[in-house]
Amino acid sequence: MNRLTDRTRANNAATSDNWERSADHRRHVTAMITRGFTGGAARVCLLGAGNCNDVDLAALVATFAEVHLVDIDAGAMSAGVERQGLGGESKIVPHGGVDLTGVWDELAAWSSDTPATHEQVDAMIGRMRDWPGPDIGGPFDMVVSLSLLSQLIAAAVEALGERHPRLADLVVAVRARHLRLLFDLTRPGGYGLLVTDVFASDTAPMLPQIDDKLVPALVKHMSDHGNHFHGLQPAAIVRAILTELDAEHTMPHRQLVEPWRWTLGERCYAMLGFKYQRAGESA
Numbered sequence: 001m002n003r004l005t006d007r008t009r010a011n012n013a014a015t016s017d018n019w020e021r022s023a024d025h026r027r028h029v030t031a032m033i034t035r036g037f038t039g040g041a042a043r044v045c046l047l048g049a050g051n052c053n054d055v056d057l058a059a060l061v062a063t064f065a066e067v068h069l070v071d072i073d074a075g076a077m078s079a080g081v082e083r084q085g086l087g088g089e090s091k092i093v094p095h096g097g098v099d100l101t102g103v104w105d106e107l108a109a110w111s112s113d114t115p116a117t118h119e120q121v122d123a124m125i126g127r128m129r130d131w132p133g134p135d136i137g138g139p140f141d142m143v144v145s146l147s148l149l150s151q152l153i154a155a156a157v158e159a160l161g162e163r164h165p166r167l168a169d170l171v172v173a174v175r176a177r178h179l180r181l182l183f184d185l186t187r188p189g190g191y192g193l194l195v196t197d198v199f200a201s202d203t204a205p206m207l208p209q210i211d212d213k214l215v216p217a218l219v220k221h222m223s224d225h226g227n228h229f230h231g232l233q234p235a236a237i238v239r240a241i242l243t244e245l246d247a248e249h250t251m252p253h254r255q256l257v258e259p260w261r262w263t264l265g266e267r268c269y270a271m272l273g274f275k276y277q278r279a280g281e282s283a
């Protein structure tokens, strides 16, 4: 039993009926994924597919030859596919029960009650870095991380506790590993898209009320004042992409997508996207 997986499943169960509420977010995310693809042999891979409330699977099936869904929670994914009336669709390839950190069980075994030592943290960072990645049939023409990074970082925070002196190191390592995973799963010439939540209405009660046009300014204001989820300040994400992935050379085309909102359950999230094309031969 892995307590992080249990919590993840509980979160997914609590937000599974958010199809209607997710409509605007889903339209936006689906458009970012399909733009530039017009059928043919291209394959897409969605990391953190979960309930699939944030993607229009019918549109993806119409655009791509294969739609790979990856998540630790197999049940949420299959229910999500069923909800969209696509159970049995041969183009959809689910990869359920797949961990996307490489150290999930170890993270779950840690807690702030029995703090990990510096040596243990170093060893975990090393194992994460050396992890070869999941065996899911990559690389793909398009790879998307769907609000997964915040969950992976939250797991690291829970594993060490907010006050651990090495928390920042572990958060940076989890973020770097995830960005590397996204990149490695993208074939040369293919595209990647990171979708992440930055903060939620708990700390920004005005977020659900303001005009759409004001969301980018609010995200900037909140981020400039350090009001964002651990490790998810937009500027820090971009810096990490530039340094960890040598983006100047490996991503000739890259774009920070203007922030938008996603209402999920009781909370409203400020969302950010980063889309890139990986250097190399186009298919």
Ligand SMILES: C[S@@+](CC[C@H](N)C(=O)[O-])C[C@H]1O[C@@H](n2cnc3c(N)ncnc32)[C@H](O)[C@@H]1O
Pocket (backbone or CB within 6 Å): 008, 009, 012, 015, 048, 049, 050, 051, 052, 053, 054, 055, 070, 071, 072, 073, 076, 098, 099, 100, 101, 104, 146, 147, 148, 151, 152
């Ligand atoms: C916020 S949800 C993504 C939103 C989802 N696509 C939807 O439409 O509701 C994050 C997903 O990441 C998955 N996840 C969390 N930790 C994971 C891990 N270590 N490996 C793989 N998936 C994980 C969760 O099960 C969850 O489905």
